[in-house]
Amino acid sequence: MTSAQVAVIRTTARRESIALGIAFALNAAVVVLAYVLVMGGTAVSVWLTPRPRPAYHERVFAKPAQEQIAAGVAEHGRDIFRTICAACHGPSGYGVQGLGRDLVHSDFVADLDDAALVAFLEQGRPADHPLNQTKVTMPPKGGNPALTAEDLKSVASFVRGMQDPRRMPELAPWAPKPVQVTQADKDAALAAAGGDAELAGYIASGNKIFHSVCVACHGQGGVGISGNGKPLVNNPFVQSLDDDGLLAFVKQGRAPSDPKNTTGIQMPPKGGNPAMSDDDILDVISYVRTLQPAKSVTQAGK
Numbered sequence: 283m284t285s286a287q288v289a290v291i292r293t294t295a296r297r298e299s300i301a302l303g304i305a306f307a308l309n310a311a312v313v314v315l316a317y318v319l320v321m322g323g324t325a326v327s328v329w330l331t332p333r334p335r336p337a338y339h340e341r342v343f344a345k346p347a348q349e350q351i352a353a354g355v356a357e358h359g360r361d362i363f364r365t366i367c368a369a370c371h372g373p374s375g376y377g378v379q380g381l382g383r384d385l386v387h388s389d390f391v392a393d394l395d396d397a398a399l400v401a402f403l404e405q406g407r408p409a410d411h412p413l414n415q416t417k418v419t420m421p422p423k424g425g426n427p428a429l430t431a432e433d434l435k436s437v438a439s440f441v442r443g444m445q446d447p448r449r450m451p452e453l454a455p456w457a458p459k460p461v462q463v464t465q466a467d468k469d470a471a472l473a474a475a476g477g478d479a480e481l482a483g484y485i486a487s488g489n490k491i492f493h494s495v496c497v498a499c500h501g502q503g504g505v506g507i508s509g510n511g512k513p514l515v516n517n518p519f520v521q522s523l524d525d526d527g528l529l530a531f532v533k534q535g536r537a538p539s540d541p542k543n544t545t546g547i548q549m550p551p552k553g554g555n556p557a558m559s560d561d562d563i564l565d566v567i568s569y570v571r572t573l574q575p576a577k578s579v580t581q582a583g584k
């Protein structure tokens with residue numbers, strides 16, 4: 283091979299590698315361009331597609347405001363909502379993660395007329411109901427069978443007012459009502475306390491608080507609600523802790539992420555009622571002790 287021939291081969295090789303480099307660069311450019319076009323196109327089309335307004339918005343706000351809810355009705359409804367529904371739906375109805383859904387933006391609520399909404403509240407929605415998305419039970423009457431038809435109408439009106447603030451009247455500041463313990467409550471508690479009058483006082487008050495705050499999830503008499511709170515009757519966890527331990531537990535609750543959580547459902551701090559004092563909770567604990575076999579009742583008291 284002459285040196286001239288070698289030079290020709292070298293130049294050709296260099297030309298080829300330059301051509302290859304250009305081809306590579308072009309290829310990469312095309313790929314990047316295609317990527318930009320596709321992603322940009324998607325972004326633009328997402329941006330251009332009209333976002334569907336929530337149905338509740340059409341039904342509630344597209345119409346002229348309906349009549350104002352009477353202040354007395356709204357206040358009564360709010361008191362029920364705060365004591366019973368708020369544990370699962372939050373104090374302002376925006377829902378609680380892992381518990382009750384957002385009611386303020388609920389299409390389901392916006393779709394129902396007043397009578398159908400009241401009928402829904404009467405029935406609730408079990409965890410295995412086809413419409414149930416959370417797999418958590420919404421108990422009939424929010425778990426409080428004492429609610430009357432009038433109470434349910436008021437709370438339904440309050441939910442309407444939460445959806446459409448234009449209809450909500452000025453409300454007096456809210457304060458939880460102190461529990462009313464009747465003579466019958468005291469008599470029952472005295473029997474459960476084995477004649478100890480001081481303990482009977484705690485139990486009677488705890489029974490009342492339990493059946494307003496804890497009942498929604500743990501059921502009447504603490505028998506539990508399937509798809510929600512565990513039974514507290516003859517409960518090994520309750521028996522394993524002293525009063526201070528139980529007080530700490532109830533104040534903290536048990537998140538679904540807690541390794542001890544077996545249901546995947548949240549036990550909210552203070553049962554979702556931040557207004558409860560330590561004394562209130564200790565009263566509830568005295569009551570819960572009466573749901574255990576006889577020997578554990580003697581641990582009750584403060």
Ligand code: HEC
Pocket residue numbers: 362363366367368369370371381382383384385388389390391402403407413414415416417418419420421423424425437438441498499510
């Ligand atoms: C123990 C917890 C709990 C309590 C207490 C409770 N709810 Fe619910 N509620 C739920 C759960 C959970 C759902 C959602 C079930 C599902 O996934 O469909 C629900 C759903 C609803 C819905 C239907 C919402 C929708 O968009 O489908 C309404 C309305 C409602 N609750 C109103 C109330 C009212 C009013 C009260 C008080 C009287 C109340 N709830 C008390 C747990 C509760």
Ligand code: HEC
Pocket residue numbers: 369370381492495496497498499500510511512514517518519520531532536542543544545546547548549550552553554566570
């Ligand atoms: C919004 C629903 C809800 C309310 C209200 C509620 N709980 Fe619970 N609670 C639960 C759930 C759900 C669990 C079970 C969590 C788990 O899987 O470990 C639970 C668990 C418990 C446990 C532990 C039981 C065990 O075997 O591990 C105790 C004790 C308890 N709750 C007491 C109370 C008391 C007392 C109140 C009222 C002050 C109350 N709860 C209110 C939902 C609730």
